[in-house]
Amino acid sequence: MVEAAASEAPKVVALVQEMEAPLSLAFNRARLMILPEGVTKATGLREALAVLRLSAHNTVGIGDAEDDRSLLHHCEVGLAVAWGSARLKSVADGVIEGSGPAAVAAHLLQLARQVRLSPNLTGRRRVLLGRRRDGQSVMFPVLGRNLLIAGRAGSGKSWVAGLFLEGLILQRYCVCIIDPEGDYRTLEALPGVLLLGGDGRPPRVGDVLNALRHPDASVILELAGVAHAEKIDYLKNLLPALAEVRRRTGLPHRIVLDEAHYFLGHPDVDTAIDLEMAGYVLVTYRASQLRPEVLAAMETVVFTRGSPAEIRAVSEGFGQPAEAEAWGAILGDLDLGDAAAVSRQAGRWGQMTQVRLAPRLTAHVCNRNKYFHVEMDEGRPFVFKGDEGRVIARSHSLRDLCFTLAWVNSGSVHGHLVRRDFSSWVREVFRDDVLTASIDEAEAKYLPGQAAAVINEIVRAINARYNERGAGVTETSNDGGMRPIPEPGRHDPNFEVGVALT
Numbered sequence: 001m002v003e004a005a006a007s008e009a010p011k012v013v014a015l016v017q018e019m020e021a022p023l024s025l026a027f028n029r030a031r032l033m034i035l036p037e038g039v040t041k042a043t044g045l046r047e048a049l050a051v052l053r054l055s056a057h058n059t060v061g062i063g064d065a066e067d068d069r070s071l072l073h074h075c076e077v078g079l080a081v082a083w084g085s086a087r088l089k090s091v092a093d094g095v096i097e098g099s100g101p102a103a104v105a106a107h108l109l110q111l112a113r114q115v116r117l118s119p120n121l122t123g124r125r126r127v128l129l130g131r132r133r134d135g136q137s138v139m140f141p142v143l144g145r146n147l148l149i150a151g152r153a154g155s156g157k158s159w160v161a162g163l164f165l166e167g168l169i170l171q172r173y174c175v176c177i178i179d180p181e182g183d184y185r186t187l188e189a190l191p192g193v194l195l196l197g198g199d200g201r202p203p204r205v206g207d208v209l210n211a212l213r214h215p216d217a218s219v220i221l222e223l224a225g226v227a228h229a230e231k232i233d234y235l236k237n238l239l240p241a242l243a244e245v246r247r248r249t250g251l252p253h254r255i256v257l258d259e260a261h262y263f264l265g266h267p268d269v270d271t272a273i274d275l276e277m278a279g280y281v282l283v284t285y286r287a288s289q290l291r292p293e294v295l296a297a298m299e300t301v302v303f304t305r306g307s308p309a310e311i312r313a314v315s316e317g318f319g320q321p322a323e324a325e326a327w328g329a330i331l332g333d334l335d336l337g338d339a340a341a342v343s344r345q346a347g348r349w350g351q352m353t354q355v356r357l358a359p360r361l362t363a364h365v366c367n368r369n370k371y372f373h374v375e376m377d378e379g380r381p382f383v384f385k386g387d388e389g390r391v392i393a394r395s396h397s398l399r400d401l402c403f404t405l406a407w408v409n410s411g412s413v414h415g416h417l418v419r420r421d422f423s424s425w426v427r428e429v430f431r432d433d434v435l436t437a438s439i440d441e442a443e444a445k446y447l448p449g450q451a452a453a454v455i456n457e458i459v460r461a462i463n464a465r466y467n468e469r470g471a472g473v474t475e476t477s478n479d480g481g482m483r484p485i486p487e488p489g490r491h492d493p494n495f496e497v498g499v500a501l502t
Contacts, residue, residue, distance in 0.1 A: 002034040028067040029085070042070035055215030057143075057173055058250040060111065062096065062104060063088060076143065077121050079107070093121050115276055116144060127167030129160075129302070129341065130355040138341065138355045142168060143253070145343070146280045146297050150287040150314060151304030152380065154430050158183040158258060159360065160302050160339055161283050166361050168218075168254060169193060175218040176208070176242060176252040180231055180259045182224030186362040192217045200225035202234045205241050212245065212252050219252075228262070235263045236272065243274035254279050261286035264294050288313030300343040303331050303352075307380070320349055327352055336431070382425045386412045398430075398466055402459050410451035417446040422458055435465045 004012060009025065009032055016023050022037040041063075049056055061068070061075035064084030072078025072092055080092035083099050096107045111117075126139035140147075147164070151157050162184060168175050169190045177184050188195045194211055196203035202223055211219045221238075223231050235257075242255055255273075257263060260282035264272065273280060275297035282298070284290065288310055295317030303311070308328050315324040330340050330352050342352040381394040382401055392412055395401040401422075405413070416422060423440035426432060438461040446454045 004032045004034070006030050006032045008032060026067050028065050033067065040070040041068060042074035045071060045074055053213065053215060055174065055251065057253055076125070077117065093124055116278055125171060127164055128358050129163070130339070130357040132353060132355060138353060140164065140300070142171070142173065144278055145299040146275065146278050147282070148287065148298040148301045149281065149283045150301060150310065151285060151306045152310070153285045155304035155306070156337070156339070157283050157285065157304050160304065160357065161256060161258065161281060162187065162362065163358060163360055164281065165256065166190065172216040173254060174212060174215055174252040175254045175256060176212060177218070177220045177256045178223070178235065178258065179220055180223045180262070182222050183258060184220055185222060187220060189362050193220060194218070195220045195222060198222040198224065202226050202230070205238050208238065209241060209245055215251055232263060239263070239272040243277070246279070247274060247277055254281055256281040256283070258283040260284040261289040264291060265289045267291070269294055286310070292317060300341065303340045305334055306331055318349065323349070330354060380429050384408060384412055385415070398462050402462055405455050405459055413451055413455065414448070417443055417451060417454060435461060438465070
């Protein structure tokens with residue numbers, strides 16, 4: 001580095017041109033610095049953090065002059081001092097009041113005493129969720145808030161979670177994704193993402209913690225092949241270990257837990273997760289089964305389509321029972337590919353915003369097997385009706401539907417087959433075009449007195465598509481339709497996992 005008076009800048013520029021040297025000029029108040037091309041305080045900080053294995057997303061930068069701008073921008077939080085550059089103060093996340101080193105020291109001591117940064121300092125880095133109907137972007141702050149993604153089964157919850165995670169990963173945040181059903185595996189296509197598990201055995205907790213020692217890496221823990229009871233036991237050990245290492249090191253920045261109602265409904269939930277540190281993303285179709293203290297700790301909620309009972313449970317859990325009707329009206333107006341978001345600040349909930357979701361970079365994967373067993377919300381079962389509209393049975397899942405079809409008499413399904421009610425239910429509830437077409441084809445063959453053959457064909461179609469021995473994995477497109485992902489070695493020109501980078 002060569003230093004000179006700022007007034008000498010014209011002579012320095014002429015000399016650099018004459019030398020044809022790859023140098024850059026940086027002003028620092030009344031001084032001028034001549035530096036190697038691309039060298040700033042940010043590049044020095046980046047090298048130091050790499051040696052120390054620390055993340056810029058856990059770093060606070062403090063500066064007073066224009067040459068500190070790159071430093072403040074690189075840090076998660078960039079602070080300017082009140083007695084420094086006016087331009088730097090205008091782009092900083094906050095300003096340290098006072099004068100001199102004593103004011104900086106007092107601020108550092110205050111930061112060290114805080115468990116979490118102030119929400120006022122965590123809004124610069126954001127992820128695009130989508131756009132409102134008026135075209136305005138809806139951005140979600142990366143740090144600080146606990147996020148709940150809630151909605152009925154098959155309504156797009158994991159799509160929303162994947163969209164948020166793509167934004168985090170591409171900004172090099174460290175994320176731990178606990179994936180009970182194999183819905184997030186395509187995120188491995190993004191830079192710095194490691195997939196653990198997927199072979200029917202959960203990865204060792206120690207291996208998970210070792211992988212998370214790298215501050216710009218993210219880990220997907222795939223537990224799709226693990227028995228349900230084993231998943232619960234595994235997470236009883238994993239979640240507290242993640243919380244402990246996160247409080248000690250600041251990593252991972254986000255912990256994502258899908259199917260959260262299975263793991264956070266027990267009374268000793270406070271030993272499993274560290275809600276005070278925040279940074280959790282919980283995804284569930286049964287938010288009502290989360291512990292009250294978990295619901296109370298959520299600071300932002302993104303709803304996809306949900307049942308009135310679930311909406312009521314969430315609003316009551318937030319201490320907002322009066323909002324249930326208003327929230328329900330907004331959520332009832334959601335189209336496919338829409339969501340609604342609402343946040344709380346200083347203990348007060350804001351207005352719910354309807355959002356048209358942004359497109360995903362990676363394909364959304366959905367493990368179909370879970371939809372064979374999962375129960376639909378109260379307002380979405382298939383209702384069998386007999387003579388004079390009398391209700392005979394209700395099927396709350398595809399599994400229930402198959403069982404019910406095995407014992408109801410042919411007269412009880414005559415009207416349903418004529419109206420093609422079975423294919424309509426699958427289309428509206430599961431939005432599975434492949435299964436809908438198979439059932440619709442079976443219903444089209446129906447003739448009075450031949451119900452048994454059609455019913456057998458419908459059950460076979462469901463089992464082939466969704467049950468353990470026949471179900472695979474599907475890719476969901478932006479329009480919500482599902483189709484099978486090709487088996488390894490089979491090329492499908494319409495399906496490609498990748499990242500569009502320009």
